[in-house]
Amino acid sequence: MKAPVWDLPTRLFHWLLVALVGFSWWSAENGEIDLHVWSGLAIMALLVFRLLWGIFGASTARFANFVRGPRALSAYLRDMKGWRPIGHTPLGALSVLAMLAAIAAQVGLGLFSVDDDGLSEGPLAHLVSLDAAEKAADLHDAWFDVVLVLVLVHVAAILFFRLFLGKKLTGPMITGKAELEPGIEPLRPAKWWAALLCLIAAVAFTRWIVAGAPPFGG
Amino acid sequence: MRFLALTAIALLAACGEPAQDNEQAAANRSGDTAQAASSTVAAAAAKPLARDAALKLMHQRHEDMEKIGDATKAVSRTLKTDSPDLAVIRSSAATMAKLAPQVPSWFPPGTGPDVGKTEAKAQIWQKPQDFAAKSRAFRDAAAAFDAAARSGDMAAIKARFADLGKSCKACHDLYREEH
Numbered sequence: 001m002k003a004p005v006w007d008l009p010t011r012l013f014h015w016l017l018v019a020l021v022g023f024s025w026w027s028a029e030n031g032e033i034d035l036h037v038w039s040g041l042a043i044m045a046l047l048v049f050r051l052l053w054g055i056f057g058a059s060t061a062r063f064a065n066f067v068r069g070p071r072a073l074s075a076y077l078r079d080m081k082g083w084r085p086i087g088h089t090p091l092g093a094l095s096v097l098a099m100l101a102a103i104a105a106q107v108g109l110g111l112f113s114v115d116d117d118g119l120s121e122g123p124l125a126h127l128v129s130l131d132a133a134e135k136a137a138d139l140h141d142a143w144f145d146v147v148l149v150l151v152l153v154h155v156a157a158i159l160f161f162r163l164f165l166g167k168k169l170t171g172p173m174i175t176g177k178a179e180l181e182p183g184i185e186p187l188r189p190a191k192w193w194a195a196l197l198c199l200i201a202a203v204a205f206t207r208w209i210v211a212g213a214p215p216f217g218g
Numbered sequence: 219m220r221f222l223a224l225t226a227i228a229l230l231a232a233c234g235e236p237a238q239d240n241e242q243a244a245a246n247r248s249g250d251t252a253q254a255a256s257s258t259v260a261a262a263a264a265k266p267l268a269r270d271a272a273l274k275l276m277h278q279r280h281e282d283m284e285k286i287g288d289a290t291k292a293v294s295r296t297l298k299t300d301s302p303d304l305a306v307i308r309s310s311a312a313t314m315a316k317l318a319p320q321v322p323s324w325f326p327p328g329t330g331p332d333v334g335k336t337e338a339k340a341q342i343w344q345k346p347q348d349f350a351a352k353s354r355a356f357r358d359a360a361a362a363f364d365a366a367a368r369s370g371d372m373a374a375i376k377a378r379f380a381d382l383g384k385s386c387k388a389c390h391d392l393y394r395e396e397h
Contacts, residue, residue, distance in 0.1 A: 031387075031396050117390065118291030119383045126298050130291055 003180035004187045005086040005172050007058035009195045013050050014173055017043065021103065021147070028144075033120040040110045041123075041206055047104050049202035056198060059188035060087035067093050081165060084184055095157065099150045106143050111209065113137035123210050266328025273334050279324040280336070282317055289313045290386070293379055304370055311360075311367035314382070318360035321353045337395040352389040359385040 006014075020043045027036035054063040066088040073090040076083055083089055088096055111122040114133040125133045161167040172178040180186060208214070267275065289310035296303045330340050342349045359382040366374040 029396050031391055031394075114291055116287055117383070117386050118287050118289075118294050119387060121294070126295065130288075130295065133291075 001180060002177040003086075004176050004189070005060060005178045005180075006176045007061065007187065007189050008176065009049075009053055009057060009190075009198075010061045011173060011176055013046055013053065017046055017103070020046065021151070025144070033115055037110070037120060037122065040107055041210060043103065044107045044111075044209065045202045045206040047100065047107065048205050049198050050100065052198035052201060053190075053195070056190060056194045058190045059185075061190075067097065084181060086178065086180065086184060086187060092157070095150070095154055099147075099154065102143070102147050102150050106140065106147055109136050109140040109143060113140045123212055126212065127216065267326055269333065272329045275324070275326070276329050276334055276336050276338075279329070279338075282320070282324065286314055286317055286386075290383070297376060297379065302372065302375075304367075307375060308367045311364040314360045315364035318357040321356060322350060325349070331395070339393050339395055342393050349389070349393060352385070352392075356382075356385040356389060 020039050024036055024039040024043065027033070027039055050061075053061050059065055068090045073094075076090040080089075111124040112128050112133055113136045114121040114125050114130065115137065121133065122136075125136070128136070158169050161169050266272070292306050293310045296306045325338065325342055327343055330336065330338060330343055332340070359378070363375070363378040363382045366378040
């Protein structure tokens, strides 16, 4: 019997993030700096939303439910096939946290970056010295490799589950549903208006950053 | 066939004597607007630089482009403040107006990506006329911005600075490698 495991906001977050990280990459490689800045800001809004959804969202989206300690992790690693609950595995949770942190760092660096020509810059670049903004741009450039490696690890893990553990993970992230074994706790969804409030907060925060973070800047 | 071989030998021999090319490059570098206009043609007609001379020129080209970039950043930054610093704008505009006419002389044949590390694309030497036209547009935009900076008219400064940025981008979009 198929049952919900990922709610719609979590899935939308996931696939929009995939699309925007891809678009950010493309726009950076092709000198579309203005589009790149907007893409990065959209990613920031997504990240803020995801942080809030990790507190107020559905059960499998909540950090408190999927971030586990070293004991749970080592127990999971000893018996990966025996893992039954829905949602992120203890190891997958680390991957999720690493990707969120790496992309957040990338967005943060971008906010303070100035481009080579001095024609475009992140909305907070004027708060730091030119030297610092150039350093941020260099780091922003280099850090993308870290993001790429984490994404590759993520994709490799999905392939590993498919080939060696016989688990298909991509389908559920699209449809939201997966086979649920008897006795496993089902998804506890969140209220739709909670998602709306989280979205409003995320957009409001992003607008504040775009405005140069008044009253500190802007 | 024999003619081709002789030509090849002559060209190879010429490569061993970079002195002339260096002088040419140096002359172009110090050139003013009028000189730079003719140097585009001269550069296109010149034979490829010897490797040492080419690498030296490419390094200097990078340094000078960075100076233009730094000047742009300084202007962009002060224009964003409530009270833009006219002294910063004027000195940056002067730097750019001085360097912009030299740009064509920075790209003689033999200073492309096949020779050394550079973001300059090979297309520069495949479309020399378009590249020259874009260099002229940059030179003119830099001169217009310099004039606006001297006048001190803030509205004109902002408008000419926006034009200048577009002329940078027009060329970079086509002829600079994004990394």
